[in-house]
Amino acid sequence: MNILEIDGSFGEGGGQILRSTLSLACITSTPIKIKNIRNNRKMPGLQAQHLTAAKILAKTCNAKTDGLHLGSTSLTFVPGQMQDVSISEDIGTAGSISLILQAVIPAVALAGKKLHLQIRGGTDVPWSPTSNYTKYVVAEAYRRIGIDFTMKIERRGYYPKGGGLVEVIASPAKTVFPICLQQRMQKEARIICSCTELTGTIEKSINTAKNMLEQNGFSVLIETAQEKAANRGGSALVFSSDPNSINGADELLDIHNEDKFTSRSAMTFINSDLGADVNLSDMLVVPLSLCNEMSIFTVKTISKHLETNLYITSKILGCKYGIGKIDGGYEVRLQGISNARIK
Template identity: 60%
Template sequence: MKPEQMEALRIDGSHGEGGGQILRSALTLSAITQKPIKIENIRHNRKIPGLRPSHLSTIKILGKICNAKIDGLSVGSTSITFSPGQIQDIKLQENVGTAGSISLILQAIIPAVALAGKKLELSISGGTDVPWSPTSNYTKFVLGEAFLRLGIKFEMNIKKRGYYPKGGGQIDLTVFPCRKLIPIHLSKRTTKNVKILCSFSGLNQNEISNSIASAKDVLQKQGFSTQSQITEDRALNPGASFLMYSHDSDSINGADELFDPKEEFGKNSTSAFVSSNFGADTNLSDMLVTPLALIREMSIFTVQQISTHLETNLYITSKITGCKYGVGKINSGYEIRITGLETSI
């Protein structure tokens, strides 16, 4: 049966964190599984309910990629129907406007394209490092590593930084077809090797360097070995992004933040990174769920806490794909087990 002939699966957009996460995850899974969906009560619990311009960008771009029929696509809309068509190899050039988050858009479209076995070449302008969103370095070096282990490969060139409020950054992205999804087991961080990446524009270089030195000092006192790279980039307005990350065979962890003149740059990320020795960091955990829900073998990872985004993604993936998952309490954290169904895709 063609997607347009199927009855749309109804999804309550107010569930869990009740924001943009449930929207992005549902749309991605709709495109992958070719199941039409109707999302209602979009951002019901937010101060300004309904779709915002940043959400429209994600929906429009994903709609182009999978030739979707979309109803309710307007700012303020609290209900949309998304009926996906076939995904094809495609080249796109997009501008999300001002500082709309490119990273959040990429979260939705990368797995959709790769798991359809297609290739995407995308040049996209907007916000590369903005509040309430992963930094572009996190997307490239942390999410990129996690997806690669799953069999999802993408290349990302950060050509120009775009900070809030003006944006104007540019990223060139290539997503490659995924031939086979691979289950993962991320149990505990054992490496003591950490990389720090910092990009800044229009700020005092000495202040930035001192912040990185402070972060390295904290890490070294905890027994970590550090490598750091500071890059001054051009941007439309001042800003800076900080990423600390590590990889080993049993873990992928990262912590990032943006420059805030009211706080010590990098302090929060350093504290978060040091305090967690689990298989995945809190932010990565929810990003893993969508592809893991489509693998019939069991995947297991540990995480320090169950975020509302993780809870939301576990809910929405099980609703759309029928995957099974379990959450177990372990010492100071949680273990997540996910098994997809052979018929998921």
């Protein structure tokens, strides 16, 4: 048996290369060995979030594994037969649910299977997309590519206690469609905020963000929710979509600077005027790598996460990509490779 070896220290050298590699291994039935897992982090090896993602993916394809334990810096993953999946998992910490979903949803849907997942952990935590970003921004992008999923946030989970609960249902992808996201045309924006305690200062800060957006020519719709959690926290999302763009910006509540809440994400959103925001750009790569047509998207900067996903998809699948400089950013072209499981 030939096992493809992947150096986990490449690019951003963190969890991204692990998640994308395992996801593609499941879809394509490719045996892989990942070495130097999270080699560029202060705490190398599999942590609770990464371990949970790998365990879920192993269950989806009946994989044989070696090194699937906390702190492991090497993992061998030999996929078996993919199947419809109904799983309940608990990360056990405030580890990011959204990052796990980045790996699991494409893996199951693009393999032509159904997913029903209930997962406990962190819904809105540092160094991760918020759950609302996944629910609205990622879901819209995936829908256009051919991956349909619904996400119900039953309970919020903030750092350090976690305890959030999310239910996800994803349908099998029947076709993978190319996308073309080149320039934002939409002048309507939505602000969605969730907090354990919607104080007067927070409400004022949301209105400040609304004014910022309106001064830049946007009409704004605001949605706020006060939701219980194990400890105090909050998140904000500003986003828009049109036929030529999908852009979102999110942030977590800093309880020591409530007056700045939402303003940071509003300013990031205003400046993100190309086809896709920086965070979304790397999430597009894995599903688009399995489309046999050319996809094009523009982005302000080329992140390490985007570089990593372009590298790993080309290494595992042999797909081709190119990056070109344009006014205000970069254009990415990706020619994927058709997967036999998807028409």
